[in-house]
Amino acid sequence: MNSYIELQNITKHFKKQSVLNIPSLSINKGEIVSIVGPSGTGKSTLLRILAGLEEPDSGQIFIENQSMAGITPQDRPVVYMFQESLLFPHMDLLENVAFGLKMRRVNKTKRYELSRNMMKRVGIEGLESRYPHEISGGQKQRAALARSLIVNPKVLLLDEPFSNLDTELRKETRRWMKRLLKDEKITVLFVTHDLEEAMAMGDRVAIFRDGQMQQFAVPEDLYDSPANPFVSSFLHAGFWMGDRFIPSSTLTICNEVNDTFHHWKAEIVETFFQDSKNHLVVCLNNCEHLITLTSEKHKKVGDQVILQEKEAVNEKGGKE
């Protein structure tokens, strides 16, 4: 076992319904893993089990080759960070950040010194004596991260930490957070339902559905070779023709029907302009699949288009 975190046969039931079932999962040291999937698919349960806040019905967890069975949440080298910042309302920020050290009975001078440093690193110096209700959402999240990092966890579990922030703040926060986490060489499990966030944060991404892990790979692999139709449709990555997967990156919009190759009729359902590119969301086969394409061509919502594989178009062009 070379991996840093190793999960084996983890299952969890709630009211006789399976909420989590992971035959195996291994994560390397220093890796940031994004866990993404629709809501209610057991992502948070997985984190809670890792943190020891809940017990799995069966299975084992190893961190650094050490079994976590019977180890209390307090003694695990794991810190859990919630959706809301959950700063303690009766403590000022310095006390909040120092909380974990206080629990470890670090003396006052020492823990305040460490906390001040940590606050500086997450960019909230000067707010030491403020109370949580006096600061902004982004600052709260930074403080919460500082509070989690101060105990030097080997593993950090982030449960949708940005969901209460607005879009710009979200992006900004996740960028510095990723940099910080990489600097600290912390192994991170990061739960989100936002695909973009998952791809941006994660070295590898795990996709969940109904408590089952569908695929666990680097983002490119997910897009290019999704394990099953769920993954592909979840990512808007492409669609399946029988056993063959057709990634959306290989598709293009063409003007006329060419009978030699496969072509599909599609309808445009959304267009948006982002990152200097025109994006089209199109649906195929009576909206069985949704895929996102970039295209130079300007189309309107409701337009009917025909899709073909790029190679096929190129081939044809080559012949001409």
Added chain:
Amino acid sequence: MKKGFILIFVIALFILSACSNSFDATKKAETLLNKNWSEIEKESMNKTVRMYMWGGDTGINQYIDEWVAPRLKSDHGITLKRVPMDAPEFLKKLANEKRADQDKGNMDIIWINGENFKNAKENGLLFGPFANKLPNVNKYVDTKDLNVQYDFGTEVENMEAPWGKVQFAYQYDEAKVTNPPQTFEELKTWVKDNPGKFTYPDPTDFTGNAFLRQLFYVSVGDVKNILDTGYDESYANKNSTYMWEYLNEIKPYLWRQGKTYPNDLTELDRLFSKGEVYLTMGYNEARAEKLIEKNIFPRTTKSFVMKSGSLGNTHFLAIPYNSPNKAGAMTTINFLLSPDAQLTKLQSTYWGENMSLDPNKLSKKDQQKLKSIDRGNSVLPAETLKQYLQPEVDAQYVTWLKENWIHEVVQKK
């Protein structure tokens, strides 16, 4: 989760076993009563005696705390602790202790009479007979007196020792009532002439019941009729017509048209002190004195008794069966029955209540002291009181009156 319920089940079993009763009391041989008095007194040295008594009168409390306790301490080495508690409550406590077979309780003396004595005696809650062992009882109490031999029709049999005597009297404000009624018929006329200015306490109250009993005596003609035969419900039913009619007749003229009655004497006294009613009453011929002194009753308060008779009764001190210090209790009771203690009790500075001792048995000196005591302007002369004195009847009549009053008077529209 099932285990949670099993836990509860186990607890329930535990409770059942804790609550179950065992009635095997082993009676200890009573050697104390065979000892002579000096031995008893010696045994009670340096002990604590706990006396349970009604505590609602500051005068009585001061008599015990300030006069009795220090003298008991210096004369007999006994520490007397007064515990204020109502008789029904300490009897409930005692009955429970009896049920739990607790041989060592914490009450040494209890102050009771009437129905409470009857209940205590019948349920074996008392220690005795001890009264005939007390030198002061033998020396100063008229043991032939019916008021000492019987307590509300229950034979005393030396299970309690008489502590004091009181007589029922009515109080009125001379400034408002010039000619107080002398008989129940006159009272009826007076009530009709002064609507809303008279009422009597609910007969569940001690005083209210005593008021009813006196009317009941008039109703049956002569108190001898019920005194000799003991409790006879059918006789009472037959001969109570006059009483119920009388009460219903005056009802519309009572305070608040008789729609409600004071719950107890306290409320009646309060009404009297505020001038809402013009008459009050109570079982202690001298009770007005202290209330006048405290400015609760007007200075012009006087008292009267009805020509048809005025109830008198004796109240007693008894020792619970499980008193931890029976010798001390006996010594204390003996002290409380000494002429000195009794004469002090008579003075209105403390209590103002009549002695349980026979004045004729007192020494010359004490008799002179007795004569010199001024009981106050509101108290009737001893001769008048004695002239109209009537005995108490069987305690069961108390309950009978209480219950029937509800249907016969209150619930009648």
Added chain:
Amino acid sequence: MKWYKKNNHYLLLSPALIFTVCLVGCGLIMAFLESIRAFESPSFDTYQELLAGETFITSLLYSLCIALFSTLISIIIGLLLVRSTFPVLKRLFPKLIAWTPMVFPHFVWGYMLFLLFSQSGYFSSLLNLIGLMDDKVNFPILFKDPFGIGIILTYVWKEVPFVILILMPVYEQLSRSQKELVYTLGGKSWDVFWHVERPYVFPVLYETFFIIFTFVVSAYEVPALLGATYPKMISVLTFDWFFGSDWTKQPDAFAAMILLTLMTVFIVFILFTLTKNRRIFLIQTNGENKEYSKAKKYEKLFFLLIAISTFLPLTLVFITSLTKKWEYGHLLPDFISTRGWHVLLVNSPQLQEAVLTSMGICILVLIINLLLGIPAAKGLAFYEFRGKSLIETILLTPILIPAIAIAMGVHLTFIRLGLANHWSGVALVHLLPTLPYTIKILRAGYERIGKQQEEVAISLGGHPLRIFQSVYLPQLMPSIRSLVFLVTVISLSQYFLTALIGGGAVTTMAILFFPYFKTADDSVIASFSILFAIIPIVIYLMVEVIFRLILPKQTR
């Protein structure tokens, strides 16, 4: 180990549960056995007679009516006052003023209102003085009337502060944005109440309703002091049977209490089951979007009303305590004297002992209350499990059952355990009327804070005790403050339980001074009433100092 971990809530609840089940169970079993004359000739005749007789049914219905009216009126007034004066009430001093009536035992408050509103009371006297009324009999009869107006008045006056106490935290939690949402959607203030406040307020009101209701149905002192001769409230009736001279009436008393108990427990259980899911609303702890103080119309006026209704009786009782003579129709006393205080402070050699005993017992009761109540409250606040309604009902039973019903069984058990006639027994028995309130109040506190804070703290390496000390305890302080008040006041005013279990060996303030209530001596009663209220305040201050020492830094 595993069971323990999975069933943490049972572990948290069991101390309080075991205590309640033991004491109440024991008491109820004895009461039931007594009611069927189990030790003589067992039969259910007593029940049949009771249910067939007019007296019992009338007084039961009468009690239910009085309880219903008192409760509804208290809740409506309390709700209106909180809604209209909420921003003012949030501040410490106004809050204390509003809560002051809670410091007085019920019977003391009843007596104070009697001084004000009886036919020869102060208002009657005042009307006479200014010439509006020539005779006191023209003053409306408010006390000892067949409709129980005086009783209802007293309960309403006493319970409104309790309703305020319970509702304040809820209003502190209400979200401003939801209100604004309703306004932008075109809703009027009624819609705001119905759609924003109701979901949070009503679950709390249901609970408050049956706490007050069951208390009023079974309480003895106030109706005994202020009730009419007929009809009597059921509690007074059973009390008379229980303490009456006719000891054969005892089974009737027990049977009546068993019936009453069954009825209230049943009602409460149904209500709990029906409202169980609504509590979920309360578990929302987003500290943001709280409503900030925004001045409302008439809030000062309403607050003035609260202040007057608190201070008027207080002032009068204070003057009365110094009164020597006060003629009807005079504005102020004719003569003043300190006799009442003299009797209490100088002529009562046991006073010092009583004060110390009372305070000792109060503090002990408080500590045990916290020890049992904190885990139980946490268990109820943070866990959902089967049988929760049942456990909630059981934990509430001590205040649903008339004290005399269980007193006898408890006394017998305590004699066997050697706890009778001892202060420890008294302290234990005082838990009965206090623990349910403690659990209720702390539970609300826990629900307000939320469970996630604990998980964060655990994840950061905190162990349970440390987490409690540094995370929950500081945030529970407002709840603990209110229960310090409540518990000391209840414990102090326990007369009957103290008398029976303490057996006179334990002299508390109630034991020493309760008998004085049976005199017509107003100045003594008034002095005593004031003295009675001072003790909870002293204990409150002591607790405050202790907490200041334990908790180094405080935000509130």
